[in-house]
Amino acid sequence: MSYEKEQTVAIQACLQAAKLCERVRSTIPVAIEKVDHSPVTLADFGSQALICHRIHSEFPDDPIVAEESPKVLLKPEQADNLKQIVAYVKEEHKDADEQQVIEWIGYGTGHVSQRYWTLDPIDGTKGFIRRDQYAIALALIVDGDVKVGILACPAYGDDGGLLFYAVRGKGAYSQSIKAFNTTIPTRIYTVIDNDINNFRFVESVEAAHGDQAKQTKIARIIGIQAAPIRMDSQVKYAAVACGQAAIYFRFPNPHSHGYRENIWDHAAGAIIVQEAGGKVTDMDGKALNFRDNEKMLDNRGVVVSNGSIHEKILEAVKD
Template sequence: MDSPYSKELHVAIGAIQSAAKISQSVISAEDKGTIKKDDLSPVTVADFAIQALLTATIHHAFPADKFVGEESAADLRDSQTLRDRVWDLLRRLEEDEKQSLCKLPESPDQMCEMIDWCGFGEPGGPGAGRVWVFDPIDGTKTFVQREAYAINVALLEASKQVLSIVGCPTLPVDAEAPVSNTTVDPSGQGCIAFAAKGYGTYVRTLTESLGSTQVRKIEPLPETAMPQDLRAVSCYHMLDSGVDDAHQAIMERLGISSRGCDFLAWVLRWVSLGLGLANMTVWVYKRRDRGGNVWDHAGAMLLFEEIGGKITDIDGKDIDLSVGRKLTSNHGFVAAPRAIHAMVLQTVHEVLQAQGRVHLLA
């Protein structure tokens, strides 16, 4: 892809390739160094190591840029054993790493400092400048089960998505729907999906092939999409934050009989949409005060938008990435081809009203 972000893309792809080596070394281990955070979600030594790697590499290339990421280094500062394990992962990567683009922290203290740059970072508003957003492992719950996960890297400018790079170690570059948490790439190569604002969405292998790496541009969605063309991606009975019976009723009312693609990780749901493996998703939270995390959606949504998809919340509002680490200005998600997004959104409202859940609408 020839875009103004060629250097950023080159650096980010190299960093994700190195990050995937870390993740694959941990996913194959019996002890993944898993702990539970305050919100009861899991985090592993791979999450910390990858966030440090991504930050160090991109900071070296773009020293003026800022960062937001899911993890902070508090647990590493509290546990010398955990901190040593994360540092050891990075040191082992350094011994094997031959790519000059990959940069690592110079010490355990700097490692913790760089992780905290992300853990305390904010996307900021229109005057925030360039901010990189990382989810080092999206889908940690499935990762610890040796199933699907993604490494999400996004670049925001003035709080708007301009670049998305997502590493998907378990997803084949030529994947066909339906795909799910248990999908395995038989080649072991995985894929990287990437997009730049105004330049389309592309996919390539995650690992370098023996020959030249093939890059494929994803075909745009038809401008005259019809309801019968809808193909869903969702998360079936894996999270307690959504209204499963509403999601099912919405699919039935839209005439969608197949469960389609099924992923726990939000980033992989956006990847499925961006690669054309699905073309719609709906998510309604059980409460209005529940919302998404910026690292689960920033950048990855661009993959779908760049092929002609439209994404709003269930109130029809654009997703606001400027408000902070939590997407507090929005409730849920509705994504569909632009031509029929309004119809899908109306269906969501009709189902929630019929189910007596008007309180979930604005």
């Protein structure tokens, strides 16, 4: 199956969402605290509304497993925020109303199935709020295998950001977001420099998202002496895919033993790195499980590499 239609629809949906997100970020973004005390912004909800509406319109039988739920917006104290979200969505759909926007966001409360989409409408919300890196991440999964992946990264690369996308078996590509319709896609590859002395590794800005001490230790063991590049969101996958970094480590935080990764935080980035020539596994060398649950319950941590150094990393972790 070519997945040509799926790729085209997903790209256009993410470009729409990127436009909305940057519109919100041109002001000081309003953050709402979720039940788990993590932040969510008007842009998260607006992005999810646009993408879920587009995917549901074209593929009505496909469930969408997204990060956000519209429930928080139904609270009376969120009435003004809901009106503002609708105003942003109206820039793309002038006839949208509050009931429709809530419904569109709610399309993202689907469940993992044989064929489904997974979406993080803004991956790296803290980076978005402080006007740093963030990504809009969308992936199609069939029989547990990621078939299409899109990362819109409005703050990465050239002016206006870069869009990264891949279809299984067809390579990974990047393209300007701002000039998408007038530029030619660039095929990307993970290995830019084969000299390990020049390798860099990338990790999260947030110390709580991993084990930075262990990540640095493993980097030193395999011969990387340079300081880590720290970024928010799945932009880290993009950095490996286009050769800016050779490795992305995300080891479990030693203070959060029971934590498991969410599928929407890794699916889109994983296929882009793999199609660029890299490898993605957990710390034990197992493939990431996108088949069974919205949490990757069978996986411990994540290791992303340019491919050439992957087995050396896993051996160092094992030792």
